Amino acid sequence: VEASIPEPQREAWLKHQVGAFKDKDGFEREVVRHVETTLARSLFNCDESAAYAACALAFRDRLILEWNRTQQRQTFADSKRVYYLSLEFLMGRALDNAMLNVGQKDLAKAGLAELGFRIEDVIQQEHDAALGNGGLGRLAACFLDSLASLNLPAWGYGLRYRYGIFKQEIIDGYQVEVPDYWLDFNPWEFPRHDVTVDIQFYGSVRKSTDDSGKTVCNWEGGETVKAVAYDVPIPGYGTPTTNNLRLWSSKAASGEFDFQKFNSGDYESSVADQQRAETISAVLYPNDNLDRGKELRLKQQYFWVAASLYDIVRRFKKSKRPWKEFPEQVAIQLNDTHPTLAIVELQRILIDLEGLEWDEAWNIVVNTFGYTNHTVLPEALEKWSVPLIQHLLPRHLQIIYEINLYFLQSVETKFPGDRDLLRDVSIIEEAQPKMVRMAFLAIIGSHKVNGVAELHSDLIKTTIFKDFVKIFGPDKFTNVTNGITPRRWLHQANPRLSELIASKTGGHGFLTDLTELNRLENCIHDKKFRKEWAEIKYANKVRLAKHIKAATGVTVNPSALFDVQVKRIHEYKRQQMNIFGVIHRYLTLKAMAPEQRQKEMPRVSIFGGKAAPGYWMAKQIIHLINSVGAVVNNDKDIGDLLKVVFLEDYNVSKAEIIIPASDLSEHISTAGTEASGTSNMKFVLNGGLIIGTCDGANIEITREIGGQNIFLFGHLAEEVEDLRHAHVYEKQHSVDSGLKAVFEEIEKGTFGTPQDFAGMISAVRDHGDFYLVSDDFQSYIVTQNLVDQEYLNQEEWITKCIKSVARMGFFSSDRCINEYAEEIWNIEPLKVEANRPAGQTS
Ligand code: GPK
Numbered sequence: 001v002e003a004s005i006p007e008p009q010r011e012a013w014l015k016h017q018v019g020a021f022k023d024k025d026g027f028e029r030e031v032v033r034h035v036e037t038t039l040a041r042s043l044f045n046c047d048e049s050a051a052y053a054a055c056a057l058a059f060r061d062r063l064i065l066e067w068n069r070t071q072q073r074q075t076f077a078d079s080k081r082v083y084y085l086s087l088e089f090l091m092g093r094a095l096d097n098a099m100l101n102v103g104q105k106d107l108a109k110a111g112l113a114e115l116g117f118r119i120e121d122v123i124q125q126e127h128d129a130a131l132g133n134g135g136l137g138r139l140a141a142c143f144l145d146s147l148a149s150l151n152l153p154a155w156g157y158g159l160r161y162r163y164g165i166f167k168q169e170i171i172d173g174y175q176v177e178v179p180d181y182w183l184d185f186n187p188w189e190f191p192r193h194d195v196t197v198d199i200q201f202y203g204s205v206r207k208s209t210d211d212s213g214k215t216v217c218n219w220e221g222g223e224t225v226k227a228v229a230y231d232v233p234i235p236g237y238g239t240p241t242t243n244n245l246r247l248w249s250s251k252a253a254s255g256e257f258d259f260q261k262f263n264s265g266d267y268e269s270s271v272a273d274q275q276r277a278e279t280i281s282a283v284l285y286p287n288d289n290l291d292r293g294k295e296l297r298l299k300q301q302y303f304w305v306a307a308s309l310y311d312i313v314r315r316f317k318k319s320k321r322p323w324k325e326f327p328e329q330v331a332i333q334l335n336d337t338h339p340t341l342a343i344v345e346l347q348r349i350l351i352d353l354e355g356l357e358w359d360e361a362w363n364i365v366v367n368t369f370g371y372t373n374h375t376v377l378p379e380a381l382e383k384w385s386v387p388l389i390q391h392l393l394p395r396h397l398q399i400i401y402e403i404n405l406y407f408l409q410s411v412e413t414k415f416p417g418d419r420d421l422l423r424d425v426s427i428i429e430e431a432q433p434k435m436v437r438m439a440f441l442a443i444i445g446s447h448k449v450n451g452v453a454e455l456h457s458d459l460i461k462t463t464i465f466k467d468f469v470k471i472f473g474p475d476k477f478t479n480v481t482n483g484i485t486p487r488r489w490l491h492q493a494n495p496r497l498s499e500l501i502a503s504k505t506g507g508h509g510f511l512t513d514l515t516e517l518n519r520l521e522n523c524i525h526d527k528k529f530r531k532e533w534a535e536i537k538y539a540n541k542v543r544l545a546k547h548i549k550a551a552t553g554v555t556v557n558p559s560a561l562f563d564v565q566v567k568r569i570h571e572y573k574r575q576q577m578n579i580f581g582v583i584h585r586y587l588t589l590k591a592m593a594p595e596q597r598q599k600e601m602p603r604v605s606i607f608g609g610k611a612a613p614g615y616w617m618a619k620q621i622i623h624l625i626n627s628v629g630a631v632v633n634n635d636k637d638i639g640d641l642l643k644v645v646f647l648e649d650y651n652v653s654k655a656e657i658i659i660p661a662s663d664l665s666e667h668i669s670t671a672g673t674e675a676s677g678t679s680n681m682k683f684v685l686n687g688g689l690i691i692g693t694c695d696g697a698n699i700e701i702t703r704e705i706g707g708q709n710i711f712l713f714g715h716l717a718e719e720v721e722d723l724r725h726a727h728v729y730e731k732q733h734s735v736d737s738g739l740k741a742v743f744e745e746i747e748k749g750t751f752g753t754p755q756d757f758a759g760m761i762s763a764v765r766d767h768g769d770f771y772l773v774s775d776d777f778q779s780y781i782v783t784q785n786l787v788d789q790e791y792l793n794q795e796e797w798i799t800k801c802i803k804s805v806a807r808m809g810f811f812s813s814d815r816c817i818n819e820y821a822e823e824i825w826n827i828e829p830l831k832v833e834a835n836r837p838a839g840q841t842s
Contacts, residue, residue, distance in 0.1 A: 018065055021058075021104060027111040030058035051117045052095070052125035055108065056187040059098045063233040064190065066102075066242035074153045074830060078319060080328060081153040082825045083312055085342060086140040086335035087304065088284070089158050089245060090132030091232075092652025094188045096123045096492055097145075101235040127182045128651050130164035131247075133288040133610075134568040135678050136374050138652065139452075139813075140335055142678075145485040146817040148236030148243045149512065151829040157308035159300060160189070160230045160247035163283040168610045168649040173626035173752075177286075177613050188232055189247070195229035197307040198253055201299065205395045217352055219395040224253040225277045227307035237487045237511065240832050248307045250280035287612045288568040289380040295392070298384055302393060305342040313349060323356060327367035331825035334371045334446065337382045337438035343369055343445030344396045347403070352395070358402075370824045371442040371449050372480075374675050376456070376464055377572065386434040400436060404428055407444050411471055425467045443468050443476075448824045450480045453676035453697040455717060478823060481700055482676040483816035486514050489682045493656040496536045497687065501805075504529060515809030524802055534798055537663075537687055544661035548606075548645055554633050557640045560602035561791050564683070565666035566650050566658055569611040569618040572673040576760055577773045578605070578666055579625050581780055582644055583742045583751075586632050589641055597641065601788040604643045608650035608658065620760050622646065627751040655679070660686045663797075664711075664787055667692035668780070670771045672717035681811040687801045691783060693776070701811070705804040713783040714776040723775050727768045735765060735774040738781055 005013060021027040034054035035041050041050050074081065099105035109119040132138060140156065147154040166177040203222025210216050232245040252274040261270040279296065280303050316329055334340060343365055350361035375381075389397045404427040415421055427444065429435040443449050443465060451457030457479030461469050469477060491498040491511055502508045504523050510516040523529045541558040548556050565578050582605050589597055607625050611618030629644035647654065659665075665683040667674070667690055674696040684690060684701060691711040692698040702710050715723060727733055735743070743761050747754045764773050791797055809815075821827050 021107060024107050024111045027107055028115060031055055034058055048121050049125045052122045055122055056095050060187045063098060063235055063242055067233040070242045077830055079153060080827045082331040082827050084156045084333050085308060085339040086158055087338040088132030088137030089140045089156060090137035090652060091129040091141045093126040093128055095126055097488060098235055100492055101237045103238060128653050130180055130651055131161055131284060133165055139482055139678060142485040142813040143817060144234045144245060145487060146813040148234045148241045149239055150814060150817060151239050151241045151832055152821060152827060153830055154243050156245040158247050159281050159304050160249040161281060161284045165284055165286055170648040173623050175611055175619055175622050189230045192229040192231055197227040197310045198224045199227055199303050199306045200224055201392055217395060225280060226251045226253040248304055250277055250303060252277035289375055289377050289570060291380055291382045295388060298392060301338055302341050305339050306345055309342055309345050326364045330368055331827060332369050334369060334442055336374050337442050340438045340442045344399050347399055348395060365445055366447050369446040371446040373451055373460055376459055382438040383435040386436060389436060448478055449476055450478045452482045454479050455699055456675040456696060459672060480816055480819045482678050482697060483811050483813035484678055484681045485813045486511050490685055494660040494686050500532055514812035517806050517809050520802055520806035524799055530798055540661040544657055547657055551647060552645050554643060554645050556604045556643050557602060560604045560640060562604050562606060562661055562663045564606045564658060564662040566608035567679055569609045569621055571617055571771050572669055574668050574771055575621050577668060577780060579628060580742045581784060582628060583745060584738055584781055586642060587741060587745060589638055600641055601791055602640045606645050608647040617759060624757050631751055659683055662688035664689050664691055667698055669693055669695045671695045671715055672720050684804050685808050687805055689800060691787060704810050705807045709800045709804045711783050711787055713779040723772055733765050733769055733774060736778050739774055739777045
């Protein structure tokens with residue numbers, strides 16, 4: 001339908017077009033207007049939350065205008081777009097980010113002050129958008145920021161969960177999960193009730209013959225659910241680009257079916273149908289690095305993939321180009337295997353609905369998709385049972401079998417008679433029941449497969465996907481080392497450090513070209529600069545200390561060494577080794593004479609992170625951390641020398657407080673298990689050092705910043721297999737004396753009922769110590785002692801921190817996205833005149 005305003009009337013539109021706030025007054029006017037009209041409140045009834053709401057609405061109005069213009073520009077340019085399909089977008093708060101990216105935070109700060117509010121308090125009213133579990137979801141959020149900041153034509157597609165990741169409460173030392181209902185007030189989304197897609201499930205496939213005698217497959221019957229689009233504007237930093245994140249929400253389709261039920265008086269069951277439909281987008285699955293194979297999760301995946309592809313195909317068809325040009329207009333990136341059904345769905349659209357031949361369609365499919373792998377952990381690799389897919393998506397199962405058939409035929413041609421190879425690479429695993437291996441399908445249906453850090457990308461080529469390297473050749477596989485956005489993780493989270501750096505590097509250019517940080521190397525001997533650097537770190541620690549006091553009641557000394565491990569709780573990330581190390585430190589301190597003890601470096605061990613609700617061992621780890629804290633923090637002999645705190649409900653906005661306050665952070669996964677890690681990058685960028693294993697991006701961080709500036713320890717990835725093998729042949733694993741003493745202390749009941757922690761101990765001692773805690777414990781302790789010594793020499797420590805920050809340029813998500821754009825997507829920035837200056841003080 002043509003809904004465009006005719007020429008003669010356009011002048012009136014253009015005259016009234018809304019732009020940036022001209023000045024503080026312009027901003028204040030909008031805030032007051034929103035308080036008084038949109039919110040129906042007044043100056044007698046305006047608290048911080050109303051001020052937040054009005055301020056957010058004022059900025060939202062601005063964003064959506066930029067959004068509109070960006071979409072018009074991109075449509076007009078008709079260039080290739082990338083679509084980033086991710087089940088998780090861990091966005092955190094939007095207001096601060098929006099103000100900084102459009103360069104009007106100073107103005108808003110002054111305006112809010114005139115209206116009677118402190119901007120920091122207003123910002124804190126916002127509920128995090130927590131539509132993700134951890135690193136994978138936060139990576140997607142950093143990517144959106146970079147895509148917009150680089151003026152790349154890009155859309156994100158995800159699900160609009162009614163409940164994001166649960167809120168974690170710690171009650172009596174145990175994790176309790178509380179639902180996170182975050183949509184009461186969300187000014188950052190625009191419902192598009194006119195953008196809907198009907199999504200089909202179940203039913204059956206009927207074959208028929210068309211006029212030309214060709215067999216066609218018709219997927220019929222079953223039930224239909226409606227997908228409704230909600231758009232979230234994503235502003236670039238200092239650019240006119242505001243890209244779109246489209247999130248789908250499920251709703252009952254108002255078809256004849258319901259109507260009949262309603263008419264026949266079956267009102268209740270029609271309401272039940274409604275609720276069942278809405279269940280699809282109701283909740284984010286709270287598992288990190290774990291696949292549980294639940295039917296509703298598969299429904300989520302297909303619902304989201306089918307709606308997104310319908311949208312993408314609809315947009316392409318408007319251009320009236322021939323199908324073979326699809327991959328020249330569209331790149332689709334699969335964030336892990338969660339959207340792998342998109343490969344099958346596009347093939348289905350092309351052959352069943354658009355009438356293309358199989359080979360022509362398959363060519364288009366493969367050239368469109370790229371697949372990113374984020375883990376080698378076997379329990380995280382998705383598999384769906386054949387009967388489940390057969391039931392839910394009968395036509396898709398047929399297509400999967402056909403894809404597999406052609407693939408296996410090509411393998412047989414290349415490696416005749418190799419039955420083992422055929423079995424090993426088949427998309428269908430011959431198990432009871434048969435399973436569809438989603439990663440294999442993703443590899444076969446994509447033109448590029450990438451890992452997220454060098455070691456990880458090498459590992460997938462030599463372990464889980466080695467046969468596919470043999471079949472497709474090595475060029476199909478590539479590495480794109482992860483990155484983080486310096487806008488949120490430096491400029492927003494650590495404004496004082498950002499300003500100090502700007503004052504020394506010639507402005508805020510480092511925020512868009514992070515390699516400019518290297519100019520800091522010239523300042524290493526600058527006394528005043530070093531002093532300010534130290535003051536900022538101290539101030540950030542004071543701020544965190546206040547938060548710790550408010551959240552836990554524990555008083556910590558900001559002059560102590562802050563030792564932080566915040567991330568999802570997982571055995572492979574080894575928080576258990578950290579807390580065993582804390583106990584070891586406690587025992588060592590207790591054994592000292594008081595006058596000797598006072599020479600030790602005071603430390604605060606800070607933990608944070610959620611355990612998946614069904615992950616028993618992870619919950620036991622949380623309980624032990626809290627139990628150790630309860631003892632240590634109240635031990636008069638110890639005082640400030642050691643404090644142990646667990647911060648509940650770790651999320652993006654808490655990370656923004658915690659990360660800038662760290663002296664030392666822990667990235668201590670068993671070598672070869674952490675694909676990349678991204679918080680390691682955030683901590684170093686904020687002037688903290690790392691204790692870590694030779695794993696994931698730690699290795700590349702070391703290469704960039706230099707081995708003298710990082711505390712590495714532990715066995716290497718290539719030793720892991722042999723060590724594990726050795727444990728299997730031991731009856732009871734002989735752990736070193738330090739770790740043994742720790743276990744004995746726990747078993748004595750020092751930290752509460754020993755039975756509560758028996759599982760953690762026996763995993764190491766009696767069940768093969770899969771994560772090699774005992775093998776690495778000694779070198780971990782030795783390295784922690786080295787940290788103490790080096791921290792005593794503050795001058796040397798600060799030098800290490802400054803040098804490290806100066807060398808972190810590589811880890812910007814801008815660099816990372818540019819690599820994707822060039823090597824995988826083949827897309828280019830849309831050239832636009834910058835309409836506002838980049839770099840703006842906070
Ligand atoms: C990997 F497989 C998964 C997953 O289910 N969730 C998740 O957060 C993480 N990840 C890796 O564990 C990190 O090492 C990595 O940095 C991150 O994905 C982003 O690539």
